[in-house]
Amino acid sequence: MEFRKTLTSLLESLKEDKEFNDQIVHWHTIPAKEAKSVEMPKDLDTRLKIALENRGISKLYSHQNEAFLYANSGSDFVAVTPTASGKTLCYNLPVLQKILQDETSRALYLFPTKALAQDQKSELNEIISEMGVSLNSYTYDGDTSPAIRQKVRKAGHIVITNPDMLHSAILPHHTKWVSLFENLKYIVIDELHIYRGIFGSHVSNVIRRLKRICEFYGSDPQFICTSATIANPKELAETLTGRQVKLINENGAPSSKKHFIFYNPPIVNKPLNIRRSATLEVRKLAGKFLKNKIQTIVFARSRVRVEIILTYLHDLVKNELVKKSIQGYRGGYLPKQRREIEKGLRNGEVLGVVSTNALELGVDIGSLQVCIMTGYPGTIASAWQQAGRAGRRQGEAVILMVASSSPLDQYIIQNPRYFFEQNPETAIINPDNLVVLVDHLKCAAFELPFKVGDTFDGLELEDILQFLAEERVLYFNNETYHWMNDSFPAHNISLRSASQENVVIIDQSDIANVKVIGEMDRFSAMTLLHDEAVYLHQGVQYQVEKLDWEEKKAFVREVDVDYFTDANLAVQLKVLEEDMLKEDHNAMFGYGDVTVQAMATIFKKIKFDTHENIGSGPIHLPEEELHTNSAWISVNENVVERLSIKRVEESIIGAAHVLQHVAPLKVMCDPSDLHVIAQIKAVHNGKPTIFLYDRYPGGVGLSKRIYETINDVINEALQLIEFCPCTEGCPSCIGADIVSKSAKNDTHFLLSNIKDGTKNVVEK
Structure with a gap:
């Protein structure tokens, strides 16, 4: 049997490999860091303290303790620490403490993805079962069965959901959620840095609607936010929530030793400074780790690139590893498929995963040892999030950033000081974008009528409400603006894209078993799902036979060709x-x-x-x-x-x-x-x-x-x-x-x- 190297021995052999070393621009080793811990707070409920001790937690990291103190004092706050630093306890501790003190208390958890929500529910339920108390936490998303939904509304102490469900299923039907809104003590917003650009602008307005409904039912919940490192976490949290927040940014968690390697592919055309494809270099590098059964995650910037690398890796290791031990993971995959991949990573069945930034977030995918980035992810914050997926628990970790020929990649790779010393970027949102604001005012008017003089979390509205009344969207009567349409508006408003509808991708390879395999926004569909495009999904090639633009459906059939497509x-x-x-x-x-x-x-x-x-x-x-x-x-x-x-x-x-x-x-x-x-x-x-x-x-x-x-x-x-x-x-x-x-x-x-x-x- 062939001897397989450990990560440490493989690193040593790579250091002696001239071909590898010639392409290394910078090798940055980040030493392991000791934890900064404090004793458990004296006023922490004994049942909660015992549950934590049973899970091996006898002390809190300094940032977790600070969060507990802020929450107890009634302050809104944002905690900003790296991946795998125990941010979850920053909100679970105060929430569980409050419910143990008063069982009528409720909390609402918002996660940007279903995967995160499912993951956090598992961890929360483990603590609850350790405490041995009757406390209900439920996820409420598109996969929640109708039978359970009623139970969640009536008896859920902690409701775990995402902004899309809050926007389209909870707020429009707030009369079914009276016990939640009357007793809501905490609103938790995890992965705050994700809420930027158009998505953040939408979510800020969803929060405005949420606060308006809480006020109607007589509650005034605290906001607890957590974020990866960005330049303006306090400003972003305040714009998103409309509240003054305190900032926690001193990380008390330990971290493992990390090798951050900047790798520039060899030049193949010197006059034009064209380098060998980053995708092909990633295939070679990932192959070295995977053949030694070292669990590896590869990040790529686009869906197409994920599928190309996945195809390459399947081909490269086909004689040494089973195909299902290397998986793709990206938006467009169906939820069941993604849950199976996450589980496989945790239990070690999946050795390698190729992902878009969908796995940047804190989904528990176990202790990967290697992270390879195909090109610079676009922001320093994003790069550190991806790097944080390797070495989450113990031992050494390797992060390889493989540059493409793009100007941004070459700038970063040639300027390691810029990367390691520069402040992360500023996250920008604009809640008052007129297109976004008007959409959410329609939703808010459906939920509760507006009276003359009302504001939208402090924003003057009279001109917009009058305009909507003139357009016969609202009905003005007795100094009040009422919604006057049959359908409710949230149904037609997507939080995640500027266009309102996605194109559904339908696989008709087997006429007896036609099925939906994914979806895509309209703007992307123009260049990725046009007639004759080759669409890649889990390493399988599909040719688009027909794009029905009016009906927003792309019909695809499985093919085996040696090319992919790109559009202008x-x-x-x-x-x-x-x-x-x-x-x-x-x-x-x-x-x-x-x-x-x-x-x-x-x-x-x-x-x-x-x-x-x-x-x-x-x-x-x-x-x-x-x-x-x-x-x-x-x-x-x-x-x-x-x-x-x-x-x-x-x-x-x-x-x-x-x-x-x-x-x-x-x-x-x-x-x-x-x-x-x-x-x-x-x-x-x-x-x-x-x-x-x-x-x-x-x-x-x-x-x-x-x-x-x-x-x-x-x-x-x-x-x-x-x-x-x-x-x-x-x-x-x-x-x-x-x-x-x-x-x-x-x-x-x-x-x-x-x-x-x-x-x-x-x-x-």
Whole structure:
């Protein structure tokens, strides 16, 4: 039998492997950290204390103790500590203590995903059974059977749910939940950092509705929030809850020794600085660990990438490991399938898992030893969350970040100090986004009528309510605004996307057993589920036979082909209104309302392994229109005069390419949330212009933040170009489509002049 190496011995052999070492940019070892513990609080209920001791907990970490004290004093607070630092006890202790003191007390737990809710329920029930008391905790989600739902409403001391269920199933039917709302003492919001962008803006309004209903039933619950590390946890918690909160950010939990390795794939084309595919390098590296039966998690940025890596790994280890020991995990999988994968990771049946950021959260998946990131996850906070999935309990852990050729990846990999020393990003939400706000005012009016003079958690409403009455959405009578439609509005409002409906994916490989295998938002479906697209699911390839755009259904059939597909999106943008403008000698910086027309045009077939283009075809889908906010940079004539027309075009496109990768860093968003396009002659002012716009109706504040921090953004873009080792421009800095030898210098010249101007801008 072949000898299998332990993680420590494999690390030692990797250190001596020249091929591996040549690609290491930085090897950062984080030493193990001792716990900072304190004695159990004196006023902690004896039954709770005994239950904890039976679980091996005789002391609390310092942050858990601080949380207990804040909760007892009646303060709202947010606890910010890394993955696996015992944040759960920050809310379970005060909640259980309160219910033990007064059995009529109730608590509502909000988790962003069903997986987290199920996971936390198991842990909570273990403590409750140890205490030996009659205390009911239930999950309330789409999988809860009708028979149990009634019991949850009447007798649930702790109701565990997600924002979507609170929005569409609990608040609209609050009259069935009287015992919960009358006695609600605590509202727990876990994984706070997830509530950013459009999702956070929606959830903030759901919280406004929740507080309004609590007030109606005479309760005033405390808020307990927990979060991974972000730059503004206190600000985010206060915007989300509309309350002043205290901050707990000193972590008292121990941590294991971690090796954080920055790995840059070898260059395969020196003049263009093109590197070997990160996906292929990840396959090779993950294979080394999996063949030695070292439990490994691989993160990839997209659903497609997850499925490609999964296919590669199945093929690589097919003679040594059974196929089901390596699984994929992402949004779009059905709940039962995801629960089985989580269980397999905990009991060791699943050796490897390839995931999108769906497993970033604190779902208990046991003690993985290795985490491999396929490219930089997009934010520092996200990278630390993913890194935290390895070495959660004891022993050494390895985190490998494998860079792609993208500008952002190359900037991070070449600047390890930036990664390890920089503050995490700021999470931005905009609860007052008009599109989002109006949707939730409709929901709130359905739940409880508005009287003249009412506010929505302090927000003046009269103009919007009058508008809704004029549109015959609300009925105004006797100084009160009533809902006047038959259906309830929450049913048609999705919290997680700007579009209201998802496309359902239907597998018809077996006509006798047609089944739904997943779903996808409309905007993504344009490029991933068009006719003839190859859709990947759990390593299986499906070809889209028909996308019914009207009915929102994609019909797929299983195929076996050696390629995947990628699609292009054509975008046109027009400025509707300039809200803010500042100008200097070299450039103008604007912010305002824009309209964007997007259309999927053609798709390419890309061969596995070589990633070469082997064919293409047209996409026949209607244009999607988006009204949103944008920041823009327009270059003045005096800078343009020093470049020829062709060089202006290339430098504007090059600058847009760099900004597309740098800007999301500054506002803690997924790169797909903030789009960048260049116009050589903008319609509204005739100048060469770069637009950075929110990919959501009405915007959520991302482009506004870019406008406010434009100098920092341009500075980062310049650094990225300066650090790139190429001579003439490449995919890692200004893009692959530029051929002029002066393009890199011209782009640097353009951005330098814009940056010089930002020091002397004048607001108009």
